[in-house]
Amino acid sequence: MGAGREGWLEVKISIDRADLAAALSFVAAMSPACPLQPVLAGVLLTAASGRLTLTVYDYEAAAETTIDADISAEGAAVVHAATLLRIVGKLPAKPVVFEAGERELLIRCGSVRASLPLMPVGECPQPTFDAEPLFSMSGARFEDAVGRVALAAAKSAPERPVIIGVHLAVSEGGVTLSATDRYRVAMFAVECATTGSATVAVPASVMREAAKSLGSSEEVSLALTSSGAVVFEGERGRLMSQTLAGNFPPVAGLFPQRARSTALIDVDAMSAATSRGALALAPEDALQFTFSESECSLTGTGDASSIEDGFEVAFDGDLDLQVRLRPQLVLDGLSACRATEVQAWFTHEPSSPRPGPVMFTAGDGYRYLMVANQK
Incomplete structure (x- = not known):
């Protein structure tokens, strides 16, 4: 490979296909979808000391990884990252050989022969990872x-x-x-x-x-x-x-320091009931949850259908407490607690026309707070 379109070094690199595919996948994930300059969509391939380093960088984000390779001489080249990833992803499970010409990178793998146009190395920015x-x-x-x-x-x-x-x-x-x-x-x-x-x-x-x-x-x-x-x-x-x-x-500062009411909730039971109730709703609509001493009933009412369901809880607070919550927010919070049971905190004030937020916690330092919908 070389340092531009002049003074090319004849370089031959042999790489394990699986290692190359994994390395390209790692760096290409940070490659810009709409680069400001064509070279910013490229991957810089740097061959040195028996290692091939792959780098992408567009001034906003960068990725770099290094893999073992059989290298005949040191050098560098730039080719389009996403295209190279697609090609390598379809290659057979055999060693991949890169050979650099003056204008293209030649790729051999088993019976496959492919080529990619080279981009100028001198125009490719290189990140500094010192931190x-x-x-x-x-x-x-x-x-x-x-x-x-x-x-x-x-x-x-x-x-x-x-x-x-x-x-x-x-x-x-x-x-x-x-x-x-x-x-x-x-x-x-x-x-x-x-x-x-x-x-x-x-x-x-x-x-x-x-x-x-x-x-x-x-x-x-x-x-x-x-x-x-x-x-x-x-x-x-x-x-x-x-x-x-x-x-x-x-x-x-939004997380409550105390709760007016609390409920110990089985995650699977609430998740299942919430998923069923959501079937009756438009995406931005909310389910109504009504808590009593040992049960929570929920109602989902949409333009064309309605669903009622319920599940057991251990509730401590104002009986028949009602709160309206978006189903997806509830499901996300229950899943993120990573627990079989969560404690829900309700911060409502009966004298206020606005319902208070609802918090889920599982006691491991994670907290999840949801805004309640007004009726």
Whole structure:
């Protein structure tokens, strides 16, 4: 491979197809769908010291991983990341050989012959992953925490883009993750090893990708660059992302310190009844839950149908308490608690015309708060 379209080195690289496919999948996930420049859709292939490093970077996000390879000479080349991933995904289970020409990368695998046009290496930006570490935890713990919190992030918020992210508050002894879409808040305080303190908001899409890609690692670390970007690192490689600008809402103050009423709920029973009740509703409609001492009845009334159901609870508070909640918010919260039973806190005030929020907790540091619909 070479350093542009001049002065090419003749390089031949042989790589295990499965390793190459996994590496390409890892980096291509961070490749931009609509790059500002064609070269930003490329993957930089750098061959050196018996290793092939794959890098993508578009100034907003980056990914890098390294795999073993049989290399005849050192060099670099850039080709379109998504196209190379599609080709490699269809290759037979045999070694893959790359050979660089002046204008194209030749690919051989068994009887397959393919080629991709080369992009100029000199125009491909290269990220700097140097960063100050903030925290580390097991990959499984990281994946679980992200999954339980990121579900509450807004899908789109042009007027306040910071809420499409997961807020990370790192302090001595742990990190607190939180997210909100204005209809709910998820917050999880996780104990882990920390080496600094900071507060940042990272796009929820990046957090999910980092959790998915690095969750199998024995350890995942997060670090902060001097420019304010975050770097996630695990066994498969490194991911980098710019953080979100703006002040994240002070959601911690929304969680109640006490409850007027509480209910101990079987997760499977409430999930099943909620799913059935939702069948009668339009997506934005709410189910009515009515709590008595030992039972919760629910009613779903839509334009063309209605469903009534119920399940057992252990309720302590104002009898016949009624609250209207969106089914999907309920189902997400029950699932994210990762428990067979959850405790629901009701903060209603009978004298107020507005129903109070409802909180689910399972006692492991995770809290999930939902806005109740008005009648």
